[in-house]
Amino acid sequence: MTDPVTSSARTQDDLARRAQELDAADPLRAYRDHFLTPEGGDVIAYLDGNSLGRPLAATAERMERFVAEEWAGRLIRGWTDGWLDWPQSVGDRIAAAALGAAAGQTVVADSTTVMLYKLARAALDLTPGRHEIVLDTDNFPTDRYVLEGIAAERGLRLRWIEADPAAGVTDEQVAAAVGPDTALVVLSHVAYRSGHLADGAAITRTAHAAGAPVLWDLCHSAGSVPVRLDAWEADFAVGCTYKYLNGGPGAPAFGYIARRHQDATQQPVWGWMGRKDAFEMEQGYVPAPGVRSALSGTPPILAMVPLLSSLDMLEEAGIEAVRAKSVQLTEFSLELAHAWLTEHGVRVASPLAADERGGHVTLCRADFRELTQELWKRGVVPDFRAPDGIRIGLAPLSTSYDEVYRGMAVLADLVRAGAKTSADAR
Ligand SMILES: Cc1ncc(COP(=O)(O)O)c(C=O)c1O
Ligand SMILES: Nc1c(O)cccc1C(=O)C[C@H](N)C(=O)O
Numbered sequence: 001m002t003d004p005v006t007s008s009a010r011t012q013d014d015l016a017r018r019a020q021e022l023d024a025a026d027p028l029r030a031y032r033d034h035f036l037t038p039e040g041g042d043v044i045a046y047l048d049g050n051s052l053g054r055p056l057a058a059t060a061e062r063m064e065r066f067v068a069e070e071w072a073g074r075l076i077r078g079w080t081d082g083w084l085d086w087p088q089s090v091g092d093r094i095a096a097a098a099l100g101a102a103a104g105q106t107v108v109a110d111s112t113t114v115m116l117y118k119l120a121r122a123a124l125d126l127t128p129g130r131h132e133i134v135l136d137t138d139n140f141p142t143d144r145y146v147l148e149g150i151a152a153e154r155g156l157r158l159r160w161i162e163a164d165p166a167a168g169v170t171d172e173q174v175a176a177a178v179g180p181d182t183a184l185v186v187l188s189h190v191a192y193r194s195g196h197l198a199d200g201a202a203i204t205r206t207a208h209a210a211g212a213p214v215l216w217d218l219c220h221s222a223g224s225v226p227v228r229l230d231a232w233e234a235d236f237a238v239g240c241t242y243k244y245l246n247g248g249p250g251a252p253a254f255g256y257i258a259r260r261h262q263d264a265t266q267q268p269v270w271g272w273m274g275r276k277d278a279f280e281m282e283q284g285y286v287p288a289p290g291v292r293s294a295l296s297g298t299p300p301i302l303a304m305v306p307l308l309s310s311l312d313m314l315e316e317a318g319i320e321a322v323r324a325k326s327v328q329l330t331e332f333s334l335e336l337a338h339a340w341l342t343e344h345g346v347r348v349a350s351p352l353a354a355d356e357r358g359g360h361v362t363l364c365r366a367d368f369r370e371l372t373q374e375l376w377k378r379g380v381v382p383d384f385r386a387p388d389g390i391r392i393g394l395a396p397l398s399t400s401y402d403e404v405y406r407g408m409a410v411l412a413d414l415v416r417a418g419a420k421t422s423a424d425a426r
Pocket of ligand 2: 051
């Protein structure tokens with residue numbers, strides 16, 4: 001009979017070795033050194049790059065240079081030197097590096113929430129006389145709330161797809177929900193909870209067959225999973241830049257309006273920066289041509305500075321290489337979960353098939369809320385999503401396989417101790 005202690009120790013050694021082998025073979029490993037990690041910091045495993053990406057050392061330097069040279073040096077002249085174009089130029093770089101979108105369709109501005117509101121309202125211009133917005137019950141709260149608000153404001157109904165929180169929304173579910181009264185479909189490409197990766201091309205086709213546009217929320221895709229907005233013939237998209245795009249806390253959102261919809265739709269927040277010839281300051285709102293009319297007020301220039309460095313890195317690394325590592329990282333975390341956790345009542349709430357999974361993995365057990373506090377105290381930092389899920393967010397450019405191993409080993413220790421405590425209490 002196999003001695004369980006020796007056998008589990010061997011598994012432990014094998015898995016530690018595998019982590020080291022995977023790191024040694026990782027073509028992106030050099031990028032980890034580009035990130036800023038505080039000297040004497042307490043984090044032994046950062047597993048939340050899908051909530052807030054780490055900062056780059058180049059960002060710290062660039063911010064300092066920007067303040068000293070461009071802000072202090074150029075002062076108001078900075079706007080005409082180039083800042084006024086940043087929403088579009090940075091948008092075009094995100095589009096090319098991460099979204100599969102040609103130039104002239106993406107801007108950076110606002111928060112995701114505000115951009116979602118503006119583009120959802122604009123999208124409704126395409127389907128006058130239709131009354132239903134299709135969305136799913138497990139979309140991120142802000143998406144659900146913004147659409148509730150729009151429905152109330154415009155006298156529309158919400159048609160909810162009942163999503164299984166452990167899986168995502170399928171093309172079949174969308175096909176069953178859309179029809180001649182569908183005004184708009186709003187879905188996340190990667191589900192924030194389970195990490196399920198929706199079939200963007202198929203769902204967009206299905207909505208179009210019913211005559212409805214789709215607005216994709218790309219928060220958990222951008223910079224992790226290649227998106228092909230132009231190839232899908234997507235209509236609208238929004239996403240944030242503080243996760244896999246390493247823009248920093250509160251970094252602005254991006255918004256995409258397909259070129260073919262730009263003249264036919266108008267977002268509702270008519271500020272001067274979205275007007276034609278903003279500095280003419282004339283009477284009456286006339287939208288700027290193209291995607292610029294998605295802007296409202298002064299662009300968040302300072303908050304875009306970090307994106308210049310992270311886009312340099314993503315452009316060099318390439319989104320396909322990022323995705324290849326992302327798949328291996330999630331596979332490895334699942335391998336660890338199956339080796340150490342599932343026998344202790346931990347449930348994997350993410351798809352097992354790599355092509356149905358984005359960049360994070362969610363593991364559930366009833367005591368995971370308390371256990372997350374303990375993990376954070378020990379320097380292992382995933383996040384917790386109610387009611388019982390720990391999300392292991394794996395940012396390919398900053399995360400090593402050994403980091404995943406170390407973090408999940410601490411989780412396994414706590415899970416075993418927790419399982420023992422609850423068994424003792426029975
Ligand atoms: C899918 C999704 N949509 C929207 C948001 C957030 O919107 P905001 O950047 O406005 O907070 C998040 C995360 O915060 C998200 O995961
Ligand atoms: N946007 C966040 C924030 O302002 C504070 C804390 C977390 C976040 C997040 O990004 C949450 C994240 N979008 C999620 O998927 O849960």
